Amino acid sequence: QKEVEQDPGPLSVPEGAIVSLNCTYSNSAFQYFMWYRQYSRKGPELLMYTYSSGNKEDGRFTAQVDKSSKYISLFIRDSQPSDSATYLCAMRGGLSGSARQLTFGSGTQLTVLP
Amino acid sequence: EADIYQTPRYLVIGTGKKITLECSQTMGHDKMYWYQQDPGMELHLIHYSYGVNSTEKGDLSSESTVSRIRTEHFPLTLESARPSHTSQYLCASTQGDLSGANVLTFGAGSRLTVL
Numbered sequence: 346q347k348e349v350e351q352d353p354g355p356l357s358v359p360e361g362a363i364v365s366l367n368c369t370y371s372n373s374a375f376q377y378f379m380w381y382r383q384y385s386r387k388g389p390e391l392l393m394y395t396y397s398s399g400n401k402e403d404g405r406f407t408a409q410v411d412k413s414s415k416y417i418s419l420f421i422r423d424s425q426p427s428d429s430a431t432y433l434c435a436m437r438g439g440l441s442g443s444a445r446q447l448t449f450g451s452g453t454q455l456t457v458l459p
Numbered sequence: 460e461a462d463i464y465q466t467p468r469y470l471v472i473g474t475g476k477k478i479t480l481e482c483s484q485t486m487g488h489d490k491m492y493w494y495q496q497d498p499g500m501e502l503h504l505i506h507y508s509y510g511v512n513s514t515e516k517g518d519l520s521s522e523s524t525v526s527r528i529r530t531e532h533f534p535l536t537l538e539s540a541r542p543s544h545t546s547q548y549l550c551a552s553t554q555g556d557l558s559g560a561n562v563l564t565f566g567a568g569s570r571l572t573v574l
Contacts, residue, residue, distance in 0.1 A: 353499055377561070388463075388549050388565030389502075433502070437561060446518070447561065449502040 348372050351434055351450030359458050364421040368434035368450045371415065375436040375448075378410050380419045383431045383452065392432075393419070424457045431455070462486050465550050465566035472540055473574050480535045480569045482550035491533040492563065494549040495519060502549065508533055540573045547571075 351368045358364055366380075377396055381389035393408045395401045401408045407420040417436070421428055434450040463484040472478060484491065489510050494502040494517075504517030508527040522544070523537050533552075537544055547570050551563040 347501070349501070351501075379562070381565075386567070388465075388551075388567045389563075390565065391562050394562060446504055446507070447502075447563065451499055451501045 346371065348448050349434065349436065349450045352453055353451055355454040355456060357456045357458060358424055360424060360426060362424050362457070364424050364428070364455060364457075366419040366421075366432050366434075366453050366455070368417050368436075369415055370417075370436060370448075372436075372438070372448070373412075373415070374438035377437050378408070378417050379435040379447070380406075380408055381433040381435060381449075383433060385430075389433055424455075426457045426459050429456045463550060463552055463564055463566040465548075465569050467569060468567060469570050469572075471572045471574065474539075474541055476540050476573075478537050478540055478571070480548055480550075480571070482533045482535070482566060483531050484533075484550075484552045484564070484566075485531065486552065486554070486564065487530065488552035488554050488564075489530070490553045491527065492551045492553075493517075493523075493525060493533070493535050494551065495521070496547040496549055496568070506535065540571075542573045545571060545573050 349370045379394040380392040382392050383389040398410045398412045405422045409418045431452040431454045433452045435447045437447045466481045491508045493506040496502050503519035505521040506525040508514045547568050549568045550566040
């Protein structure tokens with residue numbers, strides 16, 4: 346079983362829709378949670394990161410972490426065609442040894458239709 | 460704009476050839492990484508380095524090798540390429556873990572096709 350599961354999609358929504366992207370994980374030691382966005386033929390770029398449980402908002406993007414359910418989400422409000430990309434969740438544990446390394450989800454491909 | 464550069468962006472070569480994928484960063488980051496990315500699959504760590512003359516293998520077994528002679532440069536080499544090496548290779552770097560996040564900056568990737 347993979348440590349991080351992410352619905353691969355593809356997900357297609359109309360412009361202006363609210364998008365919900367999700368990941369589940371099995372390792373209770375994970376403490377740092379990130380969302381990366383990857384455009385076609387580009388490398389991933391960091392969108393948001395959170396530590397432990399809770400919400401974090403940045404413009405149209407909101408990241409949620411529920412450690413009790415081992416579930417994280419990224420919400421995109423008023424989605425735009427420019428949001429069309431693959432979204433990768435990533436997470437890791439503490440600061441020592443292999444816990445420093447990130448574990449990635451397989452990515453969700455999102456298309457926002459004009 | 461990311462200050463981490465990968466060359467070549469695309470490479471098509473025949474089986475048995477030696478290839479080197481270049482990665483350079485201008486941010487002075489100590490930690491650098493190589494990931495392998497296949498369609499619909501998660502990124503897999505194949506090599507990492509925490510500083511000059513320090514390299515380690517990652518979670519995914521790879522026949523490639525790396526070197527870290529200068530802080531800014533982290534090339535990956537395949538001595539004899541095979542079709543199974545066909546993949547996207549992503550280089551990344553970060554300054555460190557003091558903030559806890561280990562946020563990575565990625566290059567645009569090198570897409571390798573071995574015929």
